[in-house]
Amino acid sequence: MLRLFTRSTRNIPLCQRFSSTLTADKYPNIKRGDFGKINDEDINHFSKILSPNQLITDSNDITGYNQDWMKKYIGQSKLVLKPKTTEQVSEILKYCNQRKLAVVPQGGNTGLVGGSVPVFDEIVISLASMNNIRSFDQSSGILKVDAGVILENADNYLSENGYIFPLDLGAKGSCFVGGNVATNAGGLRLLRYGSLHGSVLGLEVVLADGTIYNSMHSLRKDNTGYDLKQLFIGSEGSLGIITGVSILCPARPKSVNVAFLGLENYEQVTKCFQKAKSELGEILSAFEFMDKDSQLLAAQTLKTTHPLCQDDIEGIESVPEYPFYVLLETSGSNKEHDDIKLEKFLEDVMESEIVVDGTVSQDEQQLKTLWTWREGIAEASQQFGGVYKYDVSLPLDSMYKLVESVKERLNELELSSTEDNKKPVYEAVGYGHIGDGNLHLNVAVREYNKEVEKALEPFVYEFIESHKGSISAEHGLGFQKKNYIKYSKSETEINMMKDLKKHYDPNGILNPYKYI
Amino acid sequence: MSSKIKILVPVKRVIDAALKPRINKTKTGIESQGVKFSINPFDDIAVEEACKIRKNNKGLVESIHAVTIGSTKAKEVLRTALARGADTSTLIEINEDKQIEPLAVSKILKKIVEKEGSNFVILGKQAIDDDSNQVGQMLAGLLGWSQATNAAKIIIENDNLIKVEREIDGGVEVIEAPLPIVITTDLRLNEPKFIKLPMMMKAKKKPLGVLKPEDLNVEINDRLETISLDVPPTRKAGVMVKNVDELISKLKELEKQA
Numbered sequence: 001m002l003r004l005f006t007r008s009t010r011n012i013p014l015c016q017r018f019s020s021t022l023t024a025d026k027y028p029n030i031k032r033g034d035f036g037k038i039n040d041e042d043i044n045h046f047s048k049i050l051s052p053n054q055l056i057t058d059s060n061d062i063t064g065y066n067q068d069w070m071k072k073y074i075g076q077s078k079l080v081l082k083p084k085t086t087e088q089v090s091e092i093l094k095y096c097n098q099r100k101l102a103v104v105p106q107g108g109n110t111g112l113v114g115g116s117v118p119v120f121d122e123i124v125i126s127l128a129s130m131n132n133i134r135s136f137d138q139s140s141g142i143l144k145v146d147a148g149v150i151l152e153n154a155d156n157y158l159s160e161n162g163y164i165f166p167l168d169l170g171a172k173g174s175c176f177v178g179g180n181v182a183t184n185a186g187g188l189r190l191l192r193y194g195s196l197h198g199s200v201l202g203l204e205v206v207l208a209d210g211t212i213y214n215s216m217h218s219l220r221k222d223n224t225g226y227d228l229k230q231l232f233i234g235s236e237g238s239l240g241i242i243t244g245v246s247i248l249c250p251a252r253p254k255s256v257n258v259a260f261l262g263l264e265n266y267e268q269v270t271k272c273f274q275k276a277k278s279e280l281g282e283i284l285s286a287f288e289f290m291d292k293d294s295q296l297l298a299a300q301t302l303k304t305t306h307p308l309c310q311d312d313i314e315g316i317e318s319v320p321e322y323p324f325y326v327l328l329e330t331s332g333s334n335k336e337h338d339d340i341k342l343e344k345f346l347e348d349v350m351e352s353e354i355v356v357d358g359t360v361s362q363d364e365q366q367l368k369t370l371w372t373w374r375e376g377i378a379e380a381s382q383q384f385g386g387v388y389k390y391d392v393s394l395p396l397d398s399m400y401k402l403v404e405s406v407k408e409r410l411n412e413l414e415l416s417s418t419e420d421n422k423k424p425v426y427e428a429v430g431y432g433h434i435g436d437g438n439l440h441l442n443v444a445v446r447e448y449n450k451e452v453e454k455a456l457e458p459f460v461y462e463f464i465e466s467h468k469g470s471i472s473a474e475h476g477l478g479f480q481k482k483n484y485i486k487y488s489k490s491e492t493e494i495n496m497m498k499d500l501k502k503h504y505d506p507n508g509i510l511n512p513y514k515y516i
Numbered sequence: 517m518s519s520k521i522k523i524l525v526p527v528k529r530v531i532d533a534a535l536k537p538r539i540n541k542t543k544t545g546i547e548s549q550g551v552k553f554s555i556n557p558f559d560d561i562a563v564e565e566a567c568k569i570r571k572n573n574k575g576l577v578e579s580i581h582a583v584t585i586g587s588t589k590a591k592e593v594l595r596t597a598l599a600r601g602a603d604t605s606t607l608i609e610i611n612e613d614k615q616i617e618p619l620a621v622s623k624i625l626k627k628i629v630e631k632e633g634s635n636f637v638i639l640g641k642q643a644i645d646d647d648s649n650q651v652g653q654m655l656a657g658l659l660g661w662s663q664a665t666n667a668a669k670i671i672i673e674n675d676n677l678i679k680v681e682r683e684i685d686g687g688v689e690v691i692e693a694p695l696p697i698v699i700t701t702d703l704r705l706n707e708p709k710f711i712k713l714p715m716m717m718k719a720k721k722k723p724l725g726v727l728k729p730e731d732l733n734v735e736i737n738d739r740l741e742t743i744s745l746d747v748p749p750t751r752k753a754g755v756m757v758k759n760v761d762e763l764i765s766k767l768k769e770l771e772k773q774a
Contacts, residue, residue: 254550255552256552260710261713305709307710308710308712310709310712335552343716346713346716346717347717350713350714350717355713357712357713358712358713359710359711359712359713360711360713360716361710362554362555362560362596362711363532363533363534363552363554363555363557363560364532364533364534364535364552364554365533365534365557366710368534370710
């Protein structure tokens, strides 16, 4: 699987050098909450609920659970629990709540804001062992799964039944469906299938005191009372632990085309998007843009020939001189119909010179290859040691200005260079989902350091606030953005959120130090 | 070079190589409803190579003609070939559910070679749907031409001499032959590039003729009969053993069963 998201196993000495810093040491202002400390009695109690292989106390085995995949946040948990049933989760939380033991729920641990790893010694509750597909209704397309089912497995299962999971993202080979819902993941096909707030029909959630909230029904319409499940979608484990998901899945498109285009400037990218919406209409399923520097980064890890290069060269040399690239996907039920529409659209944008160069996939292999030049950017961004990631919503016209401003700022402060290895920053690149007004700003760095952090924050957040954007479009708040929520939400809103949190988790044991 | 090269590239429309084919309910063939079809990857390599030969040997190649046998839907693989750089193309139209056997294909291709005056045929070593690996060889036999199969490298030597390298166990075999020649392509020959949009648009204006087998006076007779298709039996799940003794006893048990 080309698009399978591999957690980097490459040797990155710089990354390892900086990986030894504990989150607690990096942020000395954050103090451990007034939580209980795990003792032998606690372990004994958990041993009664779970079988021995569901309990991890060996420090070597815990390492992977203590750090995020970017190795940016490193906790000090001494205990990982891997429940297999909702009842086990309930018993664990009931006990933790009584004992005031802090917990951090963890899915595939592919998060980008440090939301799924401990900060201090919180107990990690991994959903990895809850990985059964519960049921699928062939006529309605409603899928019910355990929270720990890997997204790609769910999609492969649906594929055999002629359906598709309404969410797709780069980390699909590792991330869990439960984690996707808990973080309200957006991904690559939001443009077509909408957000999880729309497609999730019901949830099974264990609250802080062990109460099981169950709304795993299969109703598309249900106007009785508050829509409680919405509270948990995007709550990042702060209100409860999602153990089951009921989700409405659309029919799998029979015909998929991918075009990869080269454009002269950002304005043409937005023009191209408008044209795509009006000419392709309902078959447009993704519209992604990438700047040239992001392609140069990707070329260094992909080590293949760029799709728009005509010579037999590989890697960085093969990336042509276009400042912007667009990956456009159409999905429909009738190939002839889609082909005619796409052809007409491509002719129009070429003739009107909105697009100066481009290609269309001729087979499945090419289709996958084209996607790697978009999906590969995330991994490529940290090849030099690390990456500062910002995932923001901005109005389309000012979207790329953020990348330009950050580049300018890093250059002014003399922090950035692609050649000089002594500079902490390699390059800032921009790409993302034009269709959703969602920009990813990745600052590829050779090391994580305070100077770079100060140059970026709150600069980036202030820019977003002044342009009426959101500081987190889809990655969430987690640990990284906890203190910056005020740039996107009013005081009233934040207070309402805090009230909810206090009500459902009075002891604050669920995923502390994060979110709000 | 005394004579100019006129290239013919036969291509086939097959189920996309990246998809897992499913056997149909009647077990007589592969399920083709709602499945993506693409150009046979080996044939795509052949078209790419034909274009490369033209590019790397200025003025040597007079024309590249692509041909396919199939329903009107097969026109799309001809468009791919034309977009890649073929000049003209022909569809030999047959009924959609008609399976046509390698010998009949070779006979039709022989007629096209004669019609087009080709002296250089390059095609995939096999189509990935039936994996027959016969057409290139049969065509060379029918025409009485030289043949070089599974080409991993093609070098146009001076004065009417083609050098073909094929990968064999432990080394490379080099074949030299004069025109006319039939060459079949291996995966190693080249990696087809992405086709640029302007080429795709130009391809729509390039000639695409349609003929019927009757027009070529070829009679299609089936000589083979497919009795039934079945998927290979699935592998049994493995067993965990605790120690060497258990392993040995398990092996003995299995031997008895076998």
